[in-house]
Amino acid sequence: MAGIVLKYKIPQFQEYTIHVQKYNNVTNSSELRSKLAELPFAYIDSKTVISVEQLSSAIYKAILETEYNRMRTRTIHSECILSLSPSSNIGDALNRFGIKEGTTDIIVIKIIEDSNEEPYDGNASVDGDLVPVSDDEFSTSADKEIIKTVCIPCDKL
Amino acid sequence: MVNLNGIPPRGKRNYYLAIGLEGSANKLGVGIIKHPVLEKHEDSDLSYECDVEILANIRDTYVTPPGEGFLPRDTARHHRNWVVRIIRKALTEAKIDDPTKIDVICFTRGPGMGAPLHCVVIAARTLSLMWDIPLVGVNHCVGHIEMGREITGAKNPVVLYVSGGNTQVIAYSEKRYRIFGETLDIAIGNCLDRFARTLKIPNAPSPGYNIEQLAKQCKNKEKLVVLPYTVKGMDLSMSGILQYIDTLAKDLFKKNLKNKLLFDSRTGEQLVTVEDLCYSLQENLFAMLVEITERAMAHVNSNQVLIVGGVGCNVRLQEMMAQMCKDRSNGQVHATDDRFCIDNGVMIAQAGLLEYRTGHFVKDLSETIVTQKFRTDEVYIAWRE
Amino acid sequence: MSAEIIASIADVLTDNIPLTPISQGAEAVVFTSPVHPYLPKNRTDGDDKLYILKYRPEKKYRHPVIDKTLTKHRTLGESRLLAKLRLIDGLNVPKLIGCDPYHGCIWLEFLGEDLPNGHGFSNLKNFLWMNASDPYSDLVRDTMINVGKQIGLMHWNDYCHGDLTTSNIVLVRAGEDWQPYLIDFGLGSISTLVEDKGVDLYVLERAIISTHSSFANRYNLWVLEGFKSVFESHGKAGLGKYKDLIRRFEEVRLRGRKRSMIG
Numbered sequence: 001m002a003g004i005v006l007k008y009k010i011p012q013f014q015e016y017t018i019h020v021q022k023y024n025n026v027t028n029s030s031e032l033r034s035k036l037a038e039l040p041f042a043y044i045d046s047k048t049v050i051s052v053e054q055l056s057s058a059i060y061k062a063i064l065e066t067e068y069n070r071m072r073t074r075t076i077h078s079e080c081i082l083s084l085s086p087s088s089n090i091g092d093a094l095n096r097f098g099i100k101e102g103t104t105d106i107i108v109i110k111i112i113e114d115s116n117e118e119p120y121d122g123n124a125s126v127d128g129d130l131v132p133v134s135d136d137e138f139s140t141s142a143d144k145e146i147i148k149t150v151c152i153p154c155d156k157l
Numbered sequence: 158m159v160n161l162n163g164i165p166p167r168g169k170r171n172y173y174l175a176i177g178l179e180g181s182a183n184k185l186g187v188g189i190i191k192h193p194v195l196e197k198h199e200d201s202d203l204s205y206e207c208d209v210e211i212l213a214n215i216r217d218t219y220v221t222p223p224g225e226g227f228l229p230r231d232t233a234r235h236h237r238n239w240v241v242r243i244i245r246k247a248l249t250e251a252k253i254d255d256p257t258k259i260d261v262i263c264f265t266r267g268p269g270m271g272a273p274l275h276c277v278v279i280a281a282r283t284l285s286l287m288w289d290i291p292l293v294g295v296n297h298c299v300g301h302i303e304m305g306r307e308i309t310g311a312k313n314p315v316v317l318y319v320s321g322g323n324t325q326v327i328a329y330s331e332k333r334y335r336i337f338g339e340t341l342d343i344a345i346g347n348c349l350d351r352f353a354r355t356l357k358i359p360n361a362p363s364p365g366y367n368i369e370q371l372a373k374q375c376k377n378k379e380k381l382v383v384l385p386y387t388v389k390g391m392d393l394s395m396s397g398i399l400q401y402i403d404t405l406a407k408d409l410f411k412k413n414l415k416n417k418l419l420f421d422s423r424t425g426e427q428l429v430t431v432e433d434l435c436y437s438l439q440e441n442l443f444a445m446l447v448e449i450t451e452r453a454m455a456h457v458n459s460n461q462v463l464i465v466g467g468v469g470c471n472v473r474l475q476e477m478m479a480q481m482c483k484d485r486s487n488g489q490v491h492a493t494d495d496r497f498c499i500d501n502g503v504m505i506a507q508a509g510l511l512e513y514r515t516g517h518f519v520k521d522l523s524e525t526i527v528t529q530k531f532r533t534d535e536v537y538i539a540w541r542e
Numbered sequence: 543m544s545a546e547i548i549a550s551i552a553d554v555l556t557d558n559i560p561l562t563p564i565s566q567g568a569e570a571v572v573f574t575s576p577v578h579p580y581l582p583k584n585r586t587d588g589d590d591k592l593y594i595l596k597y598r599p600e601k602k603y604r605h606p607v608i609d610k611t612l613t614k615h616r617t618l619g620e621s622r623l624l625a626k627l628r629l630i631d632g633l634n635v636p637k638l639i640g641c642d643p644y645h646g647c648i649w650l651e652f653l654g655e656d657l658p659n660g661h662g663f664s665n666l667k668n669f670l671w672m673n674a675s676d677p678y679s680d681l682v683r684d685t686m687i688n689v690g691k692q693i694g695l696m697h698w699n700d701y702c703h704g705d706l707t708t709s710n711i712v713l714v715r716a717g718e719d720w721q722p723y724l725i726d727f728g729l730g731s732i733s734t735l736v737e738d739k740g741v742d743l744y745v746l747e748r749a750i751i752s753t754h755s756s757f758a759n760r761y762n763l764w765v766l767e768g769f770k771s772v773f774e775s776h777g778k779a780g781l782g783k784y785k786d787l788i789r790r791f792e793e794v795r796l797r798g799r800k801r802s803m804i805g
Contacts, residue, residue, distance in 0.1 A: 060580035
């Protein structure tokens with residue numbers, strides 16, 4: 001496993017192994033953006049995530065919907081990005097929480113279904129500095145103003 | 158503890174005789190009952206164990222043509238035409254040659270429809286003056302409750318009172334039948350009756366009975382027609398559901414192909430039948446009733462339910478309630494059959510006689526005014542601890 | 543508590559989430575668990591932390607379609623309400639952790655603690671019992687005023703609790719004081735109606751009278767004092783609203799909550 005990866009399982013969904021990585025000073029954002037459809041990862045703009053709890057609650061919701069209801073997007077990874085959003089508009093969610101032109105700090109989610117897939121080798125196709133995942137790290141790169149705009153329903157602002 | 162033997166029966170007998178007159182809606186009922194004088198009632202809380210003997214239970218129902226409901230004026234006319242006949246029939250069946258031997262004449266003081274109530278109380282007052290027998294005015298709901306307790310032997314259940322005019326969840330506490338939950342608009346029987354009118358199904362023996370039979374014939378039970386579910390805390394509301402399902406039924410009759418719920422959008426094939434609507438309506442309404450009953454049971458820590466009132470005859474409602482009671486620490490549901498579920502004179506006699514035996518009866522005719530609004534919790538239940 | 547009910551949810555959550563039942567109402571069963579439903583374990587959360595699971599089991603008496611829809615609707619409704627309430631400055635409600643509407647599950651933070659000397663869990667009911675020997679102390683007075691403030695804040699923002707009993711107010715230690723938290727919004731709603739707010743106040747008043755009748759008068763006055771202060775802080779408009787509310791509250795008191803109905 002290359003570098004420091006947060007790896008865990010959700011207690012009631014032992015079939016999935018979840019990996020979270022953070023990259024700072026990313027240089028190939030545009031390349032990643034153009035290949036989003038083929039790359040089996042969730043690439044998230046760090047400015048929109050303030051804590052591990054926020055991220056893991058979205059991952060929980062994504063798996064819950066997949067297992068107990070139905071996926072609203074095409075992959076479990078895009079489902080994670082949708083689950084970060086308070087609205088169910090997929091386009092909005094991907095635009096707001098996904099990586100943009102010039103995003104330098106990225107959070108990567110990789111979910112492996114243990115019975116079907118090979119273990120994750122840690123290569124997320126990102127050119128950047130891999131840093132340890134923690135609340136401190138997330139809150140440092142988070143942008144509170146952006147989070148207020150995208151996370152809290154408009155009528156509450 | 159309560160003493161039910163305070164006032165001895167007339168003529169030094171060892172039993173009480175009471176006649177009850179009921180006519181708050183379209184059923185006119187006359188009942189005659191006998192309570193033996195038992196020592197156990199001197200100082201106890203056994204008003205549900207009176208060992209009642211039913212000497213007569215005569216009833217005539219004013220049935221209107223399909224698609225029509227009953228109006229107060231016509232109902233009162235029906236009662237006026239029948240009351241003497243029915244009283245005579247009851248006396249004959251009870252083998253009472255000398256009516257002056259009766260201890261008390263009980264009548265429905267309310268709640269109900271004004272004109273019919275009035276008609277019946279006039280009959281009661283007349284008998285009282287003719288035979289010189291005291292009168293007791295009875296609350297219709299309390300009549301149902303006391304009859305239910307006596308017939309089923311349920312000591313202190315949560316009561317679900319469901320009829321054409323009432324929908325209440327009641328539990329006894331400190332001399333009152335307290336209302337825990339009720340309808341915020343129409344009664345469930347009223348909802349079912351009005352839907353029956355929309356469907357133009359016959360009103361005999363009763364519209365609710367016919368909806369029940371149609372529901373049984375539903376062949377599509379897995380695919381329920383989704384209706385609004387309107388429980389609000391401990392209460393429920395039904396006018397919205399009625400409006401919605403009336404619209405569905407009308408669309409069905411008009412063959413409104415635009416209604417995608419009822420007709421396939423491509424082939425125009427009919428997807429829902431009248432039986433399906435009846436089934437879905439029952440499942441929805443009854444689930445709401447069972448839910449508010451369960452809430453009341455949790456509140457007072459009880460696992461017994463007594464269902465009274467005309468809609469209590471419905472077998473599906475009894476089934477659902479029984480399932481809920483069973484899941485709640487093995488509780489039980491009690492229900493009576495249509496002799497007592499449906500409005501009758503015997504229940505008025507039962508509640509009236511209990512009140513009489515605790516020393517309460519009308520001292521002056523001015524106290525016999527009937528009233529359309531008469532809440533169950535306004536009655537002081539002197540015969541219970 | 544029905545073994546069947548426990549088994550049904552334990553099945554879904556698997557052995558990895560141990561559950562301890564703590565109460566059962568008409569609609570839901572409440573459990574505690576030492577395991578967080580989704581947080582990665584390598585976090586410093588404290589090993590003895592507990593989480594609350596509020597579970598709405600299926601009701602066999604109703605049609606499966608009605609049951610599933612209702613459970614989902616209620617679970618989502620309560621969760622959304624809690625999330626909105628949490629955004630109100632100064633209002634104390636439990637933090638929503640997770641929501642599974644397909645099984646009727648709501649995960650919440652655990653609030654409160656066990657009171658000393660076997661007085662039970664730190665809800666308002668037990669707290670008042672514990673202080674029965676010194677019922678009019680500053681501590682009790684301040685706590686009741688704070689309870690009033692919480693309700694005032696909730697009503698000012700046009701939310702109603704729906705079941706405001708003394709068991710549904712949990713006290714959380716804050717230094718020497720106790721901070722009241724409102725819990726269990728299963729019957730809660732957004733409402734601008736004075737009727738609904740009046741009923742909230744009435745239910746609490748009755749609850750205090752029925753369990754602490756000797757001191758109830760003072761307790762209820764303190765609650766209203768705190769309640770009023772929230773409205774007063776919004777000037778004339780606030781005071782106007784307060785007067786309307788109290789008027790309706792008194793009407794509700796007279797009626798005994800139940801509306802008059804035709805027979």
